[in-house]
Amino acid sequence: xxxxxxxxxxxxLQEGESSSLNCSYTVSGLRGLFWYRQDPGKxxxxxxxxxxxxxxxxxERLKATLTKKESFLHITAPKPEDSxxxxxxxxxxxxxxxxxxxxxxxxxxx
Amino acid sequence: xxxxxxxxxxxxxxxxxxxxxxxxQDMNHNYMYWYRQDPGMxxxxxxxxxxxxxxxxxxxxxGYNVSRSTTEDFPLRLELAAPxxxxxxxxxxxxxxxxxxxxxPGTRLTVT
Numbered sequence: 232x233x234x235x236x237x238x239x240x241x242x243x244l245q246e247g248e249s250s251s252l253n254c255s256y257t258v259s260g261l262r263g264l265f266w267y268r269q270d271p272g273k274x275x276x277x278x279x280x281x282x283x284x285x286x287x288x289x290x291e292r293l294k295a296t297l298t299k300k301e302s303f304l305h306i307t308a309p310k311p312e313d314s315x316x317x318x319x320x321x322x323x324x325x326x327x328x329x330x331x332x333x334x335x336x337x338x339x340x341x
Numbered sequence: 342x343x344x345x346x347x348x349x350x351x352x353x354x355x356x357x358x359x360x361x362x363x364x365x366q367d368m369n370h371n372y373m374y375w376y377r378q379d380p381g382m383x384x385x386x387x388x389x390x391x392x393x394x395x396x397x398x399x400x401x402x403x404g405y406n407v408s409r410s411t412t413e414d415f416p417l418r419l420e421l422a423a424p425x426x427x428x429x430x431x432x433x434x435x436x437x438x439x440x441x442x443x444x445x446p447g448t449r450l451t452v453t
Contacts, residue, residue, distance in 0.1 A: 235383070262439055263439050265441055265442075267444075272447075273446055273447070274345075274431050274433075274444035274445050274446050274447050275384075275431070275444045276444070277441045277442070277443060277444075280440070280441050318383075318384075320383075320384075322438070322439060324438070324439075327372070327389050327391065327397070327438045328374075328386040328389065328399055328400065329384075329386070329442065330383070331383035331384040331385075332383055333381060333382060333383050334383075
């Protein structure tokens with residue numbers, strides 16, 4: 232069974248303090264790894280898709296990387312508006328479903 | 342484009358009542374999905390559809406039904422609501438199953 236584990240569960244940063252969120256996965260045949268951002272009371276918002284080990288994607292202060300066992304979401308010089316829950320999900324093709332982790336709740340303070 | 346829209350935003354049901362959660366997308370996506378999100382748990386797939394007229398069960402289908410008569414609409418039916426169905430429900434769509442999914446704003450359902 233596909234498993235996705237995200238760490239830490241919660242992270243508090245000062246504005247400008249860079250850090251990384253981790254998504255480790257145990258799957259048979261990864262076909263895609265997705266990162267989403269979710270604000271309270273809203274639906275997940277798509278950030279990145281990574282398809283193969285070594286791939287990297289960037290968007291503003293966010294950079295996602297992928298290895299054969301895990302993915303990192305690096306946040307450089309975060310701002311308070313980056314506060315949200317970040318979700319990781321994997322797709323292997325089985326059952327046409329994404330398997331989601333439980334998320335990392337990020338809070339960036341002034 | 343409005344993307345994925347869901348109605349209602351909130352609903353309170355009594356045990357045993359039924360209701361339909363509506364979902365519409367205007368991106369001409371073939372794939373549509375229903376998820377539920379419970380505190381401390383990852384999103385779980387209830388049902389999905391790969392095109393009009395084709396639906397299939399996800400991980401947690403019991404107590405739910407779906408239909409897909411058009412590309413745009415994918416309603417989720419709850420029959421005989423139970424407290425265990427208290428959750429936030431999200432509809433999503435994607436162009437292909439390997440592509441990113443776009444989510445609606447969610448419906449918060451309470452069954453008492």
